[in-house]
Amino acid sequence: QVQLVESGGGVVQPGKSLRLSCAASGFTFGTYGMHWVRQAPGKGLEWVTLISYDGSNKYYADSVKGRFTISRDNSKNTLYLQMNGLRAEDTAVYYCAKRENFRFDYWGQGTLVTVSS
Amino acid sequence: QSALTQPRSVSGSPGQSVTFSCTGTNNDVGGYNYVSWYQQHPGKAPKLMIYDVNKRPSGVPDRFSGSKSGNTASLTISGLQAEDEADYYCCSYAGSYTWVFGGGTKLTVL
Numbered sequence: 663q664v665q666l667v668e669s670g671g672g673v674v675q676p677g678k679s680l681r682l683s684c685a686a687s688g689f690t691f692g693t694y695g696m697h698w699v700r701q702a703p704g705k706g707l708e709w710v711t712l713i714s715y716d717g718s719n720k721y722y723a724d725s726v727k728g729r730f731t732i733s734r735d736n737s738k739n740t741l742y743l744q745m746n747g748l749r750a751e752d753t754a755v756y757y758c759a760k761r762e763n764f765r766f767d768y769w770g771q772g773t774l775v776t777v778s779s
Numbered sequence: 780q781s782a783l784t785q786p787r788s789v790s791g792s793p794g795q796s797v798t799f800s801c802t803g804t805n806n807d808v809g810g811y812n813y814v815s816w817y818q819q820h821p822g823k824a825p826k827l828m829i830y831d832v833n834k835r836p837s838g839v840p841d842r843f844s845g846s847k848s849g850n851t852a853s854l855t856i857s858g859l860q861a862e863d864e865a866d867y868y869c870c871s872y873a874g875s876y877t878w879v880f881g882g883g884t885k886l887t888v889l
Contacts, residue, residue: 702819709878721876765830
């Protein structure tokens with residue numbers, strides 16, 4: 663069965679960096695695009711970024727463009743999110759999600775990122 | 780990339796039907812037949828319930844149905860059950876490989 667397990671969250675000061683990982687199993691990772699979606703405490707979902715199956719194309723929400731970088735290592739079945747210049751408003755649970763056409767068909771359990779001094 | 784508009788809360792009694800609305804623009808909901816709906820129980824990951832406006836993934840009960848008219852999409856749950864109590868989020872493809880979610884609707888089963 664499809665499993666997505668995020669890690670790397672924690673408490674970080676404003677302006678600092680953090681890298682999240684998402685370990686995938688149960689499907690052929692290298693043939694699917696992957697998303698990151700976040701959810702601020704008590705708030706709704708926000709799409710963050712998408713990477714194509716081979717990593718050649720990347721797309722970002724305006725709110726993170728220029729600060730966040732999505733990448734993947736298909737040999738390790740792992741998705742990454744490098745977050746630089748973190749702000750208080752980036753505080754959220756970050757989910758990785760498998761892309762299936764125009765929907766998010768499987769989600770991980772999420773990892774909490776807290777940006778605070 | 781403005782969020783889609785969803786009512787904050789909806790309630791219904793067991794056995795009843797409830798409908799959630801999701802309003803966007805011509806650039807998202809109205810422009811593509813790529814609306815999806817997600818159920819999220821407290822502390823849990825979202826779960827896909829409806830995709831491409833009105834398609835159900837395998838394993839999702841046929842009590843869940845979706846539709847769209849113009850810039851507004853809808854999710855209907857018929858034969859409401861206690862376990863349906865959760866937050867529901869709509870999502871639409873918004874072009875150029877971007878997506879936009881709604882703010883979510885909290886369903887209370889009375």
